[in-house]
Amino acid sequence: MRSERGLLIVLSGPSGVGKGTVRKALFEQEDLALQYSISVTTRKPREGEVDGVDYFFRTREEFEDMIRSEKLLEWAEFVGNYYGTPVDYVEQTLQEGKDVFLEIEVQGALQVKKAFPEGVFVFLAPPSLSELKSRIVGRGTETEEVIQNRLRMAKEEIDLMDAYDYVVENDEIHLACERITSIVTAEHCRRDRVAKYYKQMTEAE
Ligand SMILES: Nc1nc2c(ncn2[C@@H]2O[C@H](COP(=O)(O)OP(=O)(O)O)[C@@H](O)[C@H]2O)c(=O)[nH]1
Numbered sequence: 788m789r790s791e792r793g794l795l796i797v798l799s800g801p802s803g804v805g806k807g808t809v810r811k812a813l814f815e816q817e818d819l820a821l822q823y824s825i826s827v828t829t830r831k832p833r834e835g836e837v838d839g840v841d842y843f844f845r846t847r848e849e850f851e852d853m854i855r856s857e858k859l860l861e862w863a864e865f866v867g868n869y870y871g872t873p874v875d876y877v878e879q880t881l882q883e884g885k886d887v888f889l890e891i892e893v894q895g896a897l898q899v900k901k902a903f904p905e906g907v908f909v910f911l912a913p914p915s916l917s918e919l920k921s922r923i924v925g926r927g928t929e930t931e932e933v934i935q936n937r938l939r940m941a942k943e944e945i946d947l948m949d950a951y952d953y954v955v956e957n958d959e960i961h962l963a964c965e966r967i968t969s970i971v972t973a974e975h976c977r978r979d980r981v982a983k984y985y986k987q988m989t990e991a992e
């Protein structure tokens with residue numbers, strides 16, 4: 788039997804570790820049936836990014852309005868831009884019994900943990916800091932100054948690893964995906980078993 792609410796899965800970790808890449812690979816696995824929560828950001832779209840698909844691209848005024856009207860489950864300012872998760876989509880989708888997947892930075896993940904301690908928190912870790920730097924540089928989307936800022940933040944973020952339920956190394960994309968898939972499957976099993984025994988106990992009362 789399946790518990791009614793969906794699972795909230797939060798993938799976080801330092802910029803450049805491969806969160807976006809691993810998330811895209813995970814969403815190619817249809818059997819997982821994860822629902823991706825599209826974030827709102829004030830960052831300018833990169834080439835090829837589409838509003839409403841990659842992000843909801845908004846102005847700072849629009850974003851601050853969303854904060855004031857409590858439309859965000861969490862939000863953070865990251866390297867000069869705002870990023871946030873629309874709360875209604877997450878709530879509605881979990882209510883429908885579907886699993887919601889967030890891919891967010893570390894400060895936001897810690898806020899979600901306070902609001903949804905029952906969520907599954909996964910930290911994606913680089914094989915090493917030098918590999919992390921090569922990935923950010925290799926992506927070629929950031930200036931040297933932004934790269935230095937992101938690396939500085941990465942060191943602070945790695946310090947917060949311990950707050951997560953799981954740490955998954957992103958050495959190879961397919962291996963990281965397999966590990967996350969196993970985590971989701973195991974968490975479903977765990978919740979289903981708890982729900983089964985809970986039901987038996989309440990029926991026996
Ligand atoms: N807190 C928070 N972080 C987000 C959200 N959406 C994306 N991020 C994170 O913001 C950081 C910067 O994202 P982005 O500018 O797209 O760069 P990239 O992920 O490094 O390619 C990444 O660590 C994202 O995971 C969100 O809704 N909330």
Ligand SMILES: Nc1ncnc2c1ncn2[C@@H]1O[C@H](COP(=O)(O)OP(=O)(O)O)[C@@H](O)[C@H]1O
Nearest residue numbers: 802803804805806807808922926957958959960
């Ligand atoms: N396992 C991996 N091995 C080698 N390169 C990777 C791996 N995962 C991601 N990358 C590369 O690292 C760079 C950063 O990945 P990205 O998904 O944009 O990171 P994030 O979303 O965490 O900022 C990209 O160029 C991507 O192709």
